[in-house]
Amino acid sequence: MKSLxxxxxxxxxxxxxxxxxxxxxxxxxxxxxxxxxxxxxxxFSGFREFGDFxxxxxxxxxxxxxxxxxxxxFCADEAAQGARYAEVTFTAASHGxxxxxxxxxxxxxxxGLAEGRRRYGVATGxxxxxxRRRSVARARxxxxxxxxxxxxxxxxxxxxxxPAAPFxxxxxEARAVGLRVVHHAGECAGPxxxxxxxxxxxxxxxxxxxxxxxxxxxxxxxxxxxxxxxxPSSNVVLGVVPSWAEHPLPRLVEAGLVVTLNTDIPNxxxxxxxxxxVLAREVFGFDDGVLAGFAAASVRASFAPEAVKRELLAGIxxxxxxxxxxxxxxxxxxxxxxxxxxxxxx
Numbered sequence: 001m002k003s004l005x006x007x008x009x010x011x012x013x014x015x016x017x018x019x020x021x022x023x024x025x026x027x028x029x030x031x032x033x034x035x036x037x038x039x040x041x042x043x044f045s046g047f048r049e050f051g052d053f054x055x056x057x058x059x060x061x062x063x064x065x066x067x068x069x070x071x072x073x074f075c076a077d078e079a080a081q082g083a084r085y086a087e088v089t090f091t092a093a094s095h096g097x098x099x100x101x102x103x104x105x106x107x108x109x110x111x112g113l114a115e116g117r118r119r120y121g122v123a124t125g126x127x128x129x130x131x132r133r134r135s136v137a138r139a140r141x142x143x144x145x146x147x148x149x150x151x152x153x154x155x156x157x158x159x160x161x162x163p164a165a166p167f168x169x170x171x172x173e174a175r176a177v178g179l180r181v182v183h184h185a186g187e188c189a190g191p192x193x194x195x196x197x198x199x200x201x202x203x204x205x206x207x208x209x210x211x212x213x214x215x216x217x218x219x220x221x222x223x224x225x226x227x228x229x230x231x232p233s234s235n236v237v238l239g240v241v242p243s244w245a246e247h248p249l250p251r252l253v254e255a256g257l258v259v260t261l262n263t264d265i266p267n268x269x270x271x272x273x274x275x276x277x278v279l280a281r282e283v284f285g286f287d288d289g290v291l292a293g294f295a296a297a298s299v300r301a302s303f304a305p306e307a308v309k310r311e312l313l314a315g316i317x318x319x320x321x322x323x324x325x326x327x328x329x330x331x332x333x334x335x336x337x338x339x340x341x342x343x344x345x346x
Contacts, residue, residue, distance in 0.1 A: 002288055002322070004082070004277045008315035010298035011078060011086035011273050013206055013229035013262035015129075016109065017058050019074045019088075020267055028060040028069075036060075047159055047188050050238055050268070057267075061095065067108035068115070075116025075124065081274035084312055085304050087125040087152060088113070093142045094131070102141065106149050125303050126151040127182055130167070131158035139170045146179055152303040153180035155206065156197070160189035164200045171201045180303050182229075186210040187240055191217035204229055204301055207264075209240065212251045222256050227301035231264035232279065233271040244283045253290070260298040292320045 020028075029036040037056040044050045061067055071088075078086050090109055096102035106128075113124045128146045130139040139156075146154045154174050156164055164183060171181050184206035185197035191214035197205060198220070205211075208228035211218050221228075232247045234240075241247050252259050261276045263269065271279070277294070280286050299312045 001281070002319060004274060004281070004291065006082060007277065007292065007295055007319050008312050009081070009083045009273055009277070009295050010260075010302050010304075010312065011083045011088075011262060012204070012227075012260050012298055012302060013231055013264055014086065014088055014273075015265060016070060016074060016088050016090045017054065017061070018265035018267050019077065020057065020060075020070050021073055021077070022267065024070065024073060025057065025060055025267075028062075028066050032060060032062045032066070034060055044238055047238060050265075051158075053268075054265075058091075058095065058098075061105070062099065064104055064108040067095075067105050068112035071109045071112025072116045072119065075113065075120045075122045077272070078122045079120040081272045083122060083273055084315070085123045085125075085299075085302060085308060087127050087302060089127045089129050089155075089157070091131070091157075092128050092145050092149075093138050094134075096141075096145070097138070102145065103149075106145055110149050123304065123308060125153070127153045127155060129155055129157040129184075132156050132160065132162035132164065132167075133158050136166055136170060139167050140173070143170060143174045143177070143179065146174070147177045151179065153182050153203075155182035155184065155202070156200070157184045157206065160185060160187060160193045164193075164196045168200050175201060182206060186228075187235070188238075190214070194221065198224070198226065202226065207231060207235070207240075209235060209248050209252065211257070212248050212255055218255050218257070225258060227258040227260055227297060228252060229262050230259055231262045232276060233269040234264035237265070237269050244279060247283075249280065250284055258297050258301060259294060260301055261294045262298075288320065292316055 026036045092106040095105035117123055128142045128151050130142045143154055174181060180203055181201040182204045183197040183202040186194040186209055187207035190210045194208055194211050194217055204227045206229050209230055211221055232244060232249055236244055263273050263276060266272055277291055296316050299309050
């Protein structure tokens with residue numbers, strides 16, 4: 001078996017606020033006079049309990065240097081696990097409203113990601129999300145911020161019990177200004193939420209794992225070729241599935257769907273993107289060909305420039321042929337920086 005560290009990986013579904021190193025979070029809380037959130041890994045009784053925890057994490061981000069720092073460290077940690085490109089999700093409008101400055105958080109994150117690429121060689125794209133529980137007006141602010149600060153996409157997140165339909169016009173406006181659309185669906189809610197997300201313009205589905213509960217919706221997603229951003233460890237921690245062994249990942253593959261592997265909330269699950277690949281190998285016995293297929297699917301599903309995609313696909317082909325390689329896209333080394341306060345399962 002080849003080293004999965006050297007497999008060129010793309011990370012499509014990860015929330016910046018859920019990547020903060022534990023040591024950084026403690027330091028930011030102390031500096032900003034706030035209580036430190038509890039230390040994971042966790043097992044939540046439901047999405048609301050996770051939401052309350054996540055609010056405590058977000059509250060620790062106050063100053064421009066806080067947002068800048070976590071963006072740089074995100075790039076360092078992605079490089080350490082062999083990720084070459086990442087589309088990181090950020091709830092910009094929520095932070096801006098909380099702090100009374102709509103532009104400061106996203107401006108600091110954009111600058112931090114740029115520095116992270118220079119230092120660690122990880123190319124990034126920014127996706128701004130909007131909670132379904134919040135107003136259409138705030139969603140429109142999110143689209144405006146995304147357009148102004150060069151984000152690659154926007155999408156709905158949060159409790160899928162809240163409908164997506166009210167936001168249809170906003171995402172039409174997003175597409176009109178060149179933004180890509182990525183919605184969470186098929187996580188807490190079933191296949192109906194997937195169909196609704198597609199109706200509201202989703203080009204990829206955040207999670208989407210419950211699609212296999214309905215044959216017709218599965219066939220629709222397969223025929224459209226809509227990629228799934230599958231996050232197995234997150235699904236276990238948030239109670240979407242009981243355990244890794246019971247995760248529908250093999251069923252998604254068998255159904256002929258476009259499957260990508262991601263972390264979603266790594267500082268909650270305690271797993272990195274590398275760990276997700278290692279666990280897919282260990283739990284389900286996926287061979288190197290299947291794992292390389294997940295990596296290639298992520299490249300093709302990404303919103304990266306075509307030149308970046310070609311380079312990444314060539315690297316995956318080289319890995320599959322047995323020529324492990326080191327280094328990261330655009331310079332830097334795979335060992336630059338370290339995983340968030342600890343090692344990897346792999």
